Every structure is written in structure tokens, then in C-alpha cells.
Amino acid sequence: MRHLTLTLVVVIVVLFTKDANSSAAIILEVFDENVFVPKNGFREQGLRLHNHYRSLNKVSPLKLDHELNKLAHAHAEKLASWNNLTASETGFDENLWSHRGELLPLAKDLEYAIRCWYTGSTTPGRVQASVDHFVLRSDSVTSVGFGVGTSEHNGEGYSVVVALYQ
Numbered sequence: 001m002r003h004l005t006l007t008l009v010v011v012i013v014v015l016f017t018k019d020a021n022s023s024a025a026i027i028l029e030v031f032d033e034n035v036f037v038p039k040n041g042f043r044e045q046g047l048r049l050h051n052h053y054r055s056l057n058k059v060s061p062l063k064l065d066h067e068l069n070k071l072a073h074a075h076a077e078k079l080a081s082w083n084n085l086t087a088s089e090t091g092f093d094e095n096l097w098s099h100r101g102e103l104l105p106l107a108k109d110l111e112y113a114i115r116c117w118y119t120g121s122t123t124p125g126r127v128q129a130s131v132d133h134f135v136l137r138s139d140s141v142t143s144v145g146f147g148v149g150t151s152e153h154n155g156e157g158y159s160v161v162v163a164l165y166q
């Protein structure tokens with residue numbers, strides 16, 4: 001009987017722990033999407049592409065920075081609602097990109113933005129950009145933060161990508 005009780009307690013504790021873990025995981029996932037925690041989302045994909053271009057230019061890779069992600073996100077959302085492309089007043093080096101038309105997945109916006117900054121590509125059309133060519137090829141920056149903001153104006157999608165560097 002004692003043995004059985006002990007076993008039951010152990011089983012319950014295990015169940016409890018498992019449950020607590022999985023709800024923590026769910027909360028974390030939601031948190032990751034809404035806030036700016038770098039996991040395996042569009043920012044990591046963007047970072048890989050950005051560092052690929054940097055390696056072609058023989059400059060050191062960048063890492064993602066939480067604070068820069070936050071600032072870039074806030075500025076991208078602001079520009080999306082402002083419906084224009086204006087430099088931020090953060091004091092950081094930055095690159096901007098915007099697109100009018102059908103809204104795309106965030107990772108696509110970021111991919112097109114980075115390709116545009118490095119190659120001048122205007123895919124997928126109706127693209128506007130503001131590029132700091134020096135910072136793209138500079139070893140003096142070590143971190144980057146990405147933000148994508150989206151909105152709609154006159155029934156048309158408007159997305160803005162902001163990259164801030166330090």
C-alpha cells in the first residue's frame with residue numbers, strides 16, 4: 001500500500017511537470033512571435049542571407065541584437081502606418097526598404113529587402129529603398145536588428161523593412 005501511494009505520487013508529479021513544461025513552451029512560442037526574441041523565425045533567415053552577402057564581400061558576420069530588433073520593429077511599424085519611408089532618429093546606421101502591392105510573408109519581405117540593398121534588385125516591383133552601402137560592407141558593425149511593419153493604404157498593402165546596425 002505504501003509502495004502504491006508512493007508510485008502514485010511520483011506519477012502525479014511527473015504528469016504535473018510535463019504539463020507545466022508544455023504550457024510554458026506554448027507561452028514561449030506566442031511570446032516569440034509577438035515580441036522580438038530571436039528564434040528560428042524570419043530574422044534568423046534574414047541574418048543568414050545578410051551574412052552570406054557579407055561573406056561574399058569578405059566582411060565578418062553579424063549577430064542579431066534584441067534591442068536593435070525592438071527598435072527596428074517599432075520604426076518599421078511607424079513607417080507602415082505613416083505610409084512613407086523616413087530615416088529613424090535612433091542614431092544607428094540603418095537600411096530601409098518598402099514595397100507596395102500584395103502583402104507577403106515577413107521572411108519574403110526581409111529577403112527581398114536584403115537582396116535589394118546588396119544588388120539593387122527591385123523585385124517584386126514597386127519597391128523603394130534607402131541604402132547605406134558602407135555599413136553593408138563594413139567590419140566596424142557587429143550586430144543587426146530587423147523589423148518588418150505592414151499596413152494597408154487605399155486597399156493596397158504597404159510593407160516596410162528596417163535594419164539597424166551597431
Ligand SMILES: *[C@@H]1O[C@H](CO)[C@@H](O)[C@H](O)[C@H]1NC(C)=O
Nearest residue numbers: 079081082083084085086087
Ligand atoms: C512621413 O509621414 C510622417 C507622418 O505623416 C511625417 O511626419 C513625415 O514628415 C513624413 N516623412 C516624409 C519624408 O515625408
